[in-house]
Amino acid sequence: MDQRVKKKATIYDLSVLSGSSPSTVSAVLNGTWRKRRIKESTAETILGLAERHQYTTNLQARGLRRSRSGLVGLMLPVHDNRYFSSMAQTFEGHVRSRGQCPVVVSASRDPEEERRTAETLISYSIDQLFIVGATDPDGVHEVCEPAGLKHINIDLPGAKAHSVISDNYEGARMLTEAIIRHFGNDAPLRPDELFLFGGRNDHASRERIAAFHATKKALLGADPEDGVQSSGYSPDITLRAFETFYQRHGKLPRALFINSSINMEGLLRFMAGRPAEMFSELVVGCYDYDPFGSFLPFPVIMVRQNVEAMITKAFELIDEPPMVPQTFLIAPELIQPRSALKGPLDTLKDIA
């Protein structure tokens, strides 16, 4: 491509061209010139020159001087997931509307990586950090805190910073109940026919599992000990859990509580290559919402977490944090089978 890269104009260039000082140019350019009582005509001249020379602020220089960057960070476990990517989408909208620049990165659910990532972002002097689904939120806190970086946990709570999470217990209770009720009275579900797959030793999973147990006991009067198959947040481990189950029992349960769309993909992998009829009696509850998942050939009841509300609350909290770390619960929503809901994309204009 082209060789001659015209060096970018600086306030000094404009200062020379306009005959005013760098500080005047600076004030004009960043809008503080009214209160510096700079003549309208001076301002206009400078603005005109800036325009003509395509001046743009060097944000690294400004950031160095101000010791903040205008960047706002969002740290996700992974990008490739509808729940988290809709967080990113929603987050971006909020940050943009505040005139700042969103920066989205992922940290692979790895505590080390989470801390390293936070450190890197701090080195760029980001202004705020939103920590989503961190494996070790308090570890991240330990690096944010001494740097004076405002931060907040979302989706998985920490003990040392404010947290906004969805009401996992209530969501799982609704979901478990919905699964059980789905069977009605002709062929009511037996306690040993409902299993939970997925989950891990994190706050969300523990809450969901607790609600699952409690609701089973309340509605079915019993709850066999082996009703839960942890398989992390990995499709393949979940696949193996299903295979193991199938080998042992010769069939799948009639009803499944699946801990997330990622585990749900494990079920899909199990389905692949097996006859569709094998799943015709199945009823699934999935703690996550995916429009495609909602239309599978068997009933899939889903829980949708309220991403918009979580992000909104998180911004409120990060702006005026209460004195003592608190965790806020956001109510999720139960979604009946065959529902196609709107998402963050629907607010974007689109020209066909």
Add this chain to the structure above:
Amino acid sequence: MDQRVKKKATIYDLSVLSGSSPSTVSAVLNGTWRKRRIKESTAETILGLAERHQYTTNLQARGLRRSRSGLVGLMLPVHDNRYFSSMAQTFEGHVRSRGQCPVVVSASRDPEEERRTAETLISYSIDQLFIVGATDPDGVHEVCEPAGLKHINIDLPGAKAHSVISDNYEGARMLTEAIIRHFGNDAPLRPDELFLFGGRNDHASRERIAAFHATKKALLGADPEDGVQSSGYSPDITLRAFETFYQRHGKLPRALFINSSINMEGLLRFMAGRPAEMFSELVVGCYDYDPFGSFLPFPVIMVRQNVEAMITKAFELIDEPPMVPQTFLIAPELIQPRSALKGPLDTLKDIA
């Protein structure tokens, strides 16, 4: 939280503590000290002090001085989409392994926003920019070029910078053929029973539509003019297109070519609340891959674009760009119904 934010240590602090000059400290800290012939012992002292005082480089200062930041940008149309978010996932891996910091932002398929976003990133002195699915790639080029920012188009090509895109014509040809062949010889598809929904006036859509027409003509011997319903990249516009079609014809086509998973969501919205039987005869080809979409109650043939190959090629090209702007085609893959493929997440370790 805590009030006393210990100011971060700088090379000057270490310089005082170690009794050597800032430049020595700098050299030690960024690893160039061997070739500056600095005594091993000096280096060790400094490294030790850095450790003890939790020194971390101020990347804005370094960036200002070097006039580049170590940030590598990825500009997506939207986050909330499996295709694009898997790009982000793959991209991050590549950038991280090069010791740089990935920054993912979206620009809503809005040419203005695309340019503004590029400008902002340039103001932060990012080192490279990967432009995915831009509505106006050449507009973005016009802002990158004078700033001397290396950039490359992915998914949608531009005329002025190198581009890596998937082979949309061949993908759409395979997909159209697969849809038609799906019907076999007992109830062969008539040309007026196969419609394309979605798409827009961009390079990818044009190629796919061209292949769709050509393949219909080749295999079915005819191709009615009205076989294509453009509906952009919007679920709701696609929904309306289906409703209009349904009102006019009293039924859906037997076979659909759907231009992307976003348009596919329009079909889901149409399905919601309508009886499942209405879709029992349907055969769908979707130009995008989604594991859940693959298991819908009717056959869904999908095309998966090779994200890993595209990103890899893009990095190759941005590192050693050929003299003249070129477009590289990456072959996509035809996915049979009921397939659950692995994705970028599968390479992450996960502890259950």
Add this chain to the structure above:
DNA sequence: TTGAAAGCGCTAACAT
């Protein structure tokens, strides 16, 4: 083997 010093582009306190 190391230090001094200039300067990246900007902001803000202090002059005038």
Add this chain to the structure above:
DNA sequence: ATGTTAGCGCTTTCAA
């Protein structure tokens, strides 16, 4: 109503 100046923290010649 505007100019001067001193940095922000780092890299990098050039000297020693």
